[in-house]
Amino acid sequence: MISSSHSADRKVHEIARLNEEVREFRSAFIDGRSVLMKLKWESTIERELAEIEVMPSDEPPIKIKVKTQN
Amino acid sequence: MFILALLVVYKLVDIQFVDGNQYRELAEKRTIQNVDIPANRGNVYSADGSLLATSVPKYDVRIDVVTPSAKNFEKYVKPLSDSLAKFYGKPSGQYLQALRKARVNKNRYFLLARNLGYINYIKFRNFPLLEMGAFRGGLIVEQNTKRVHPMGAIAQRSIGYERFDENGNVTRAGIDGAFGEKYLRGTNGHRLKQKIGKGQWKPISDANEVEPQDGYDVYTTIDVNIQDIAHHALLEQLEKYRADHGCVVVMDVKTGEIKAISNLGRNSKGYYSERLNYAVGESHEPGSTFKLMALAVALEDKVIDTSTIVDTEKGVLSFYGNKVRDSKRGGYGKISVAKAFEVSSNTGIVKAIHNSYKDNPKKFVDGLYAMNLQDTLSLPLIGEGKPVIPDPRIKNGIWSGIALEWMAYGYNVKLTPLQALTFYNAIANNGEMVRPRFIKEVKEFGNTLESFDKEVINEQVCSKETVLKLQKLLKDVIEKKHGTGNRLYSKNFSMAGKTGTAQTEYWMADWNENKRYISSFTGYFPAENPKYSCIVVIHKPDRKVGYYGADVSGPVFKKIAQKIYTDTPIVDAVVNLDENHSTIMKSYDAYYAIARKYKTIMPDVNGYPAMDAITLLENMGMKVKVIGRGKVKSQSVTKGTKIKKNQTIVLKLS
Numbered sequence: 001m002i003s004s005s006h007s008a009d010r011k012v013h014e015i016a017r018l019n020e021e022v023r024e025f026r027s028a029f030i031d032g033r034s035v036l037m038k039l040k041w042e043s044t045i046e047r048e049l050a051e052i053e054v055m056p057s058d059e060p061p062i063k064i065k066v067k068t069q070n
Numbered sequence: 071m072f073i074l075a076l077l078v079v080y081k082l083v084d085i086q087f088v089d090g091n092q093y094r095e096l097a098e099k100r101t102i103q104n105v106d107i108p109a110n111r112g113n114v115y116s117a118d119g120s121l122l123a124t125s126v127p128k129y130d131v132r133i134d135v136v137t138p139s140a141k142n143f144e145k146y147v148k149p150l151s152d153s154l155a156k157f158y159g160k161p162s163g164q165y166l167q168a169l170r171k172a173r174v175n176k177n178r179y180f181l182l183a184r185n186l187g188y189i190n191y192i193k194f195r196n197f198p199l200l201e202m203g204a205f206r207g208g209l210i211v212e213q214n215t216k217r218v219h220p221m222g223a224i225a226q227r228s229i230g231y232e233r234f235d236e237n238g239n240v241t242r243a244g245i246d247g248a249f250g251e252k253y254l255r256g257t258n259g260h261r262l263k264q265k266i267g268k269g270q271w272k273p274i275s276d277a278n279e280v281e282p283q284d285g286y287d288v289y290t291t292i293d294v295n296i297q298d299i300a301h302h303a304l305l306e307q308l309e310k311y312r313a314d315h316g317c318v319v320v321m322d323v324k325t326g327e328i329k330a331i332s333n334l335g336r337n338s339k340g341y342y343s344e345r346l347n348y349a350v351g352e353s354h355e356p357g358s359t360f361k362l363m364a365l366a367v368a369l370e371d372k373v374i375d376t377s378t379i380v381d382t383e384k385g386v387l388s389f390y391g392n393k394v395r396d397s398k399r400g401g402y403g404k405i406s407v408a409k410a411f412e413v414s415s416n417t418g419i420v421k422a423i424h425n426s427y428k429d430n431p432k433k434f435v436d437g438l439y440a441m442n443l444q445d446t447l448s449l450p451l452i453g454e455g456k457p458v459i460p461d462p463r464i465k466n467g468i469w470s471g472i473a474l475e476w477m478a479y480g481y482n483v484k485l486t487p488l489q490a491l492t493f494y495n496a497i498a499n500n501g502e503m504v505r506p507r508f509i510k511e512v513k514e515f516g517n518t519l520e521s522f523d524k525e526v527i528n529e530q531v532c533s534k535e536t537v538l539k540l541q542k543l544l545k546d547v548i549e550k551k552h553g554t555g556n557r558l559y560s561k562n563f564s565m566a567g568k569t570g571t572a573q574t575e576y577w578m579a580d581w582n583e584n585k586r587y588i589s590s591f592t593g594y595f596p597a598e599n600p601k602y603s604c605i606v607v608i609h610k611p612d613r614k615v616g617y618y619g620a621d622v623s624g625p626v627f628k629k630i631a632q633k634i635y636t637d638t639p640i641v642d643a644v645v646n647l648d649e650n651h652s653t654i655m656k657s658y659d660a661y662y663a664i665a666r667k668y669k670t671i672m673p674d675v676n677g678y679p680a681m682d683a684i685t686l687l688e689n690m691g692m693k694v695k696v697i698g699r700g701k702v703k704s705q706s707v708t709k710g711t712k713i714k715k716n717q718t719i720v721l722k723l724s
Contacts, residue, residue, distance in 0.1 A: 008272060009270075012266060012270050012271070012273075013270055016270050023127045023213070024127070026127070027126045027127045027128075027188030027191075028188040028189065030121070030124055030126045030187075030188075030218070030220060031126075031187045031188045031189045034218075034220035037120055037220060037221065038222065041295075042295060042299065043298050043299070056633075056636065058632070059636065060635060060636045060637065060639055060640050061640070062639065062640045062642050063639040063642065064643075065641055065642065065643045065644070066644055066645075067643050067645050
């Protein structure tokens with residue numbers, strides 16, 4: 001009885017610790033993702049590349065699609 | 071002695087049996103609690119799955135300056151100040167002084183940082199002194215769950231929030247606010263818990279236990295890329311023209327999905343940020359962009375045609391002593407209605423409407439009603455502005471002898487930018503008016519619970535014939551040399567739209583000394599088969615820099631149109647020619663033969679293109695230096711020589 005009660009207590013502490021860890025990981029994930037999203041923005045890329053004089057094109061890319069003929 | 075013993079026994083009995091229940095209850099209350107288990111609020115996503123709003127833990131870091139020993143404090147207070155200084159980019163001395171002062175004052179709760187994200191929190195934990203933890207270093211960490219917008223300032227106002235104050239009142243802004251109760255919030259659970267050590271509570275099983283139901287995720291229609299372009303293009307123009315505030319909305323023509331919405335206002339320090347949702351909330355006199363609605367009514371009633379000639383009368387018309395003026399002094403002479411629209415002649419349009427409806431202004435108003443211009447859009451977002459249309463039948467003080475004429479060029483009427491855009495979008499969409507939409511889907515654990523389709527407000531706001539005429543007019547505003555939007559013309563891609571330069575606050579006494587305008591541009595692109603419609607409204611640009619709609623707002627529109635154009639690949643389909651080119655095959659075979667044959671002995675690469683030669687030699691483990699460009703003319707090591715790893719070969723090219 002006493003030992004199982006202690007074991008339950010231990011589990012509660014373990015769960016609390018794991019929950020804390022989950023929250024930290026989640027926070028780290030959101031932080032990381034937020035940084036990544038900002039890096040992905042075209043305006044960020046444009047600013048970064050302006051230094052080496054790479055500008056966005058005025059012309060759209062042309063996609064060449066090969067139609068297979070039978 | 072006996073009496074004393076009797077008293078003790080009496081008290082025991084009293085506590086045990088008389089007040090017993092009360093004390094037992096008290097004990098239970100202290101150790102057993104019905105604990106709320108908060109539900110996790112759902113996330114708000116963009117159309118492509120980028121996070122727009124989510125709940126994350128944030129950390130407040132404090133220090134108990136009394137806890138560290140004198141030795142440790144002296145040893146680490148300087149490095150700690152340096153770390154703080156480096157983190158905040160401020161001088162270190164300031165922190166050193168503050169920390170020392172806190173130590174003298176025995177401050178056990180000295181604030182170092184508030185609302186840190188996880189990454190920064192970890193940085194703090196590794197600072198000198200703080201890394202020693204709570205008992206030796208005095209570190210105090212408090213964690214709260216906060217709603218954050220990972221995109222930062224971008225579209226913040228439209229993404230919004232739901233905030234509760236201590237009295238339980240709720241402020242709901244944007245999408246997060248509008249869909250909070252219905253989808254995002256979820257329901258809290260609760261269960262009985264018993265107190266155990268270390269501030270933890272152990273669950274006790276109980277029949278009334280309720281599991282929390284997490285909130286659902288809301289997927290919006292916002293396109294992060296278009297939003298990014300729109301936000302930055304608007305910001306650039308606001309800064310350039312030192313304007314008070316502005317907004318831009320991009321809408322998908324067919325479905326009404328809002329792809330981007332940006333609202334920026336200037337604060338007292340001169341910086342722009344998302345302050346109010348102008349696009350949804352601010353009704354204002356649209357000015358010239360309303361000429362489209364006026365002409366739509368007149369063309370639909372067949373009282374004029376685009377070829378009807380109107381006299382702009384030297385650029386000034388007078389109604390009951392009030393004057394309508396053209397921006398071009400002296401007017402445009404006698405011109406067609408189409409040209410009046412393209413050059414945005416106030417007198418021309420006013421004359422056309424005046425001549426057609428002066429005897430029956432009700433008919434004009436009914437025409438506007440028939441195109442749903444008096445209706446709000448019934449958006450889920452809170453705070454939509456109401457349209458204002460004067461009506462001679464309604465005695466509310468708005469109608470006057472000049473109301474009809476003033477309406478014709480966008481005064482006395484009020485619309486929000488989103489309402490104006492919805493009408494332009496209907497013209498782009500061949501007459502079908504669709505409701506602007508902000509959400510696409512509601513999901514739980516990635517499974518769609520509810521999805522939202524396009525909503526039609528009016529299947530056909532005006533006849534196909536009228537729509538075609540209006541589309542032509544909007545296209546010519548940009549394509550014709552005399553069009554007010556011609557400065558925006560690009561030979562690469564097509565656009566259609568109308569400029570607007572409306573006076574605002576002209577009812578104020580100081581207007582003549584300090585003229586204020588609302589510059590706007592509303593339209594769609596491409597001109598044929600439009601994909602997106604867009605409105606740009608900029609309030610009170612600095613007149614010294616410029617104020618015409620085409621100059622102030624037009625460039626934002628063009629930038630978005632151009633970006634979307636350059637981002638959409640042109641597909642060029644070619645038929646697969648399954649034939650081998652003999653010279654290519656020969657050169658490939660030769661290359662392959664050398665690559666197979668030579669592993670440790672120098673091959674002859676004379677006559678090879680530099681690209682092939684370098685690949686060959688580097689694959690063999692050599693280092694290649696090239697001089698010049700073109701094909702290989704000579705090699706520094708002759709053919710057949712045994713080579714060593716990392717040996718440098720010099721190739722001369724011609």
